[in-house]
Amino acid sequence: MATTDRHTTTLALAHALSAAERGLAVIPLSRSKLPALRSPHHGDPHPTALCHGECGRPGHGVYDASTDPRRIRELFAAAPWASGYGIACGLPPHHLIGIDLDTKTGTDASAGLRELALRHLFTIPGTVVVITPSGGRHIWLAGPPDVVIPNSAGRLAPGIDIRGAGGYLVGPGSRTEHGVYSTVPGTAHLPPAPCPPALLRLLTPSRRAHRHTPPHSAPSPGTHPSPDPTPHQQGQGLVQFVLAAHEGQRNTRLFWAACRAYENGIGETLSPHLIDAAVCVGLTEREARSTIASAARLTGHA
Structure with missing residues (x-):
């Protein structure tokens, strides 16, 4: 030994x-x-x-x-x-959740987390961040006491591992075969910040399982079922969502709208209209194209 x-x-x-x-x-x-x-x-x-x-x-x-x-x-x-x-992790009083951004997979896990944040409209609050010897990051977040967060590896995105109930994080100051774990300056004495609700939903499989659209039930006598929106109507709603963006929201809204468009099979058709809308609210065409390309990559359409 x-x-x-x-x-x-x-x-x-x-x-x-x-x-x-x-x-x-x-x-x-x-x-x-x-x-x-x-x-x-x-x-x-x-x-x-x-x-x-x-x-x-x-x-x-x-x-x-x-x-x-x-x-x-x-x-x-x-x-x-x-x-x-x-x-x-997972124990009171903090019910700690660890977001492990790995660098050994050859992917940019930090960029993956940023894309998830843009897509699902959340931000990581100020909290403890630990630097690993390989250059990765452990982000500490506090979970609610009534939610069990499972451990996972790469489920959210490549290189993003989750440490939840039954798991543990290597503490700052620990020395391993590859080096020492240390906190990012200015974060050592922060309490673990509450996990953003949108991220918490992603981390809880049981909640994600109920996100599918329920089957249509038979209409009541004397009523008519509402027709599903056509791709054109759906696309116009996404374009209007971008056009309603204020400064500081433009890129986030464009990314979210582009993700929804690609997920619904209208990404290629709608992209020019989303770019026009983004330019109208102040983004450059180059910025808009880059954001839409990121959405295509994240949704597997690149």
Whole structure:
């Protein structure tokens, strides 16, 4: 088992205790970013696969996470090779959600998040942001207590992983095989900001499952069903949406309208009209074309 110098472990413990003071439950991690303590059921002839710490012994990963300073010291004492700490997500009081923007996939995850924000009309508030050794980012957000956010990898967009209930984030100050995790200057002492509602809906599969259009029910006697909008009517509504944009909304509205157009199969037809509308409200033609191209890429029509 790899050894770690006492100074590194002491520093990791100090960072972990500091995080616990902020209400963040922590566990010791090894240089590989995995929980430092092996499962106590490893090698058991009849392992208790579903044990989440009920046996009373440490080594259950994120289920060992605690904000109790004495318990944290005990965990680190049992793992003198620990070089970092993990922060459990989904637990009170913050119900932490981690947005992991990876750089190792060869994609620009930050750009992917910006496109999602434009498409779904949300902004990431000021919050804790952690820089990973590879140059990625961990964005900390607070979730509501009554919503369980699952872990996922690349579901929202390539390179964007989500750390939710049952997951953990590597805490700032941790030293790993590839370097040290650190906070972006000016964000270290911020509380995790509330997750924007539009982003929260994307992170909750059960909510997304109900976004489909319900089947038409039979009309009541004496009534006539409303006809679905024609592509022309639908397109005119999107154009008007762009034309109603104020300064500061123009690019966001254009991107959203273009995404809707491509999703409904009228993107190519409507693009010239969306460009004209964007130019009318103050964007340059080049800016408008670039935004629409981004919408086409995001919706798989590039």
